[in-house]
Amino acid sequence: MPAPKTEQYPPKSEQYPPDTRQTIVRDAAAIAVATGAYGISFGAIGVASGLSVAQTCALSLLAFTGASQFAFVGIIGGGGALVSAGLAALLLGTRNAFYGVRLASLLNLRGLRRLAGAQFVIDETTAMAVGRRTPELARVGFWSTAILLFSLWNLGTLIGAVAGESLGDPGTYGLDAAAPAAFIALLWPRLTDTRSRAVGAGAALVAVALVPLVPAGIPVLVAGAVAIAVGLRRTAKTPNGTPEPATEEAR
Template identity: 65%
Template sequence: MGHDSRSAIRRDAAGIAAYAAAFGASFGAVSVASGLSVWQTMVLSLMMFSGASQFALVGVIGSGGAGLAAVPTALLLGVRNAFYGVPLTRILARRDLTGPRRLVTAQLVIDETTAMAVGRDERPEQRYAFWVTGLLLFVLWNSGTLVGAVAGSSIGDPATLGLDAMVPAAFLALLWPRLRTAEGRWVAAGGALVATALIPLVPAGVPVLAAAPIAVVAGLLPRRGREAAR
């Protein structure tokens, strides 16, 4: 892996981490406004490290729901990260998946790190992208969360600043390179169709879980086909 490749990965990771810091600040403010203390907000952010799940949890609490109702919603949204283990086990080194280090690896398995990793062609670049993106995001997301929590309600409603649109916009930017092929477009369309159809019928988080296996299966089939051809 050359210097140019490393620089490009660091540049992309820094861009993603920048939005994470801003969105983390909005989460910190919303969490405190929902009734959590600063230290509770930080423990939640450090341990869960999943923006959608964190917002879902504090959203339920903020609307008057009990913790027993908030936790399942957050878990449903977070379970999708388990599917990312399928491609990542082929990318990461053995030492990343064994011993105490696997706990750190598991904590960093999120949408952005997976997209950055699978978007590279060579395994060294993929592994480098995973770790650089994951560590930068973890530090800046939680730093932003602390700033937002301390500032409290001074940030106000994230929607008024447009911060609520930053996560889907950033993830779409990560997804876009995968849509260059017909196969990628079909997988994306199938997943979107399933998720959209289920939104009015099932609890929050279930549409994502139902759509995720489509991408996982599609990602495995071509590889098996190529191996069979050999």
């Protein structure tokens, strides 16, 4: 365990064995299965909202960002204008641009690989890439999640679009709690220093406070501003080491 951030928890190495390719791919598979099951729900809702099977599947293939897709079909299903549906989807998709800023130096994609990799910059792939011991493991996290989740999300969408709502609400299986639990679990090892904890807690509070006041998508973006504000403050510099020593240096 050479990663400096684990030094604060000496016993950690026993209970948290270091990430390896295998454990990362296994976790990616778990996320992909849970998300793929949610894809079934998206497919069913898409068709119920008045989209064709092909249109619903096109959204999963081409937009490939869950929250935006659900907002899009939700607004159309509720009788909203197509323009509102598109704008809501873009608003929710804007956080992916911020994920990209973080992933840019971690993945170091060029040319065609960047054009291909961009499609997979979403919540799950980012959560699986950040905070790994080495940039190589970050890339394993990103790409294994990208490939497995993209496959199962699209398969799930197709199944749901064809089968309709007969498969039921994902809430019945608790899948709506699985997603936030997975994100907390991935964030957890990174919340070792006071600043990360403060930023995480502050962002969560800001987002929850804003939910009733502004359109969906904005609360999370404003919470992202908390990170930018803290990062811009020179005085907030950590005295010994950046939040991510291992992954920051090697590119």
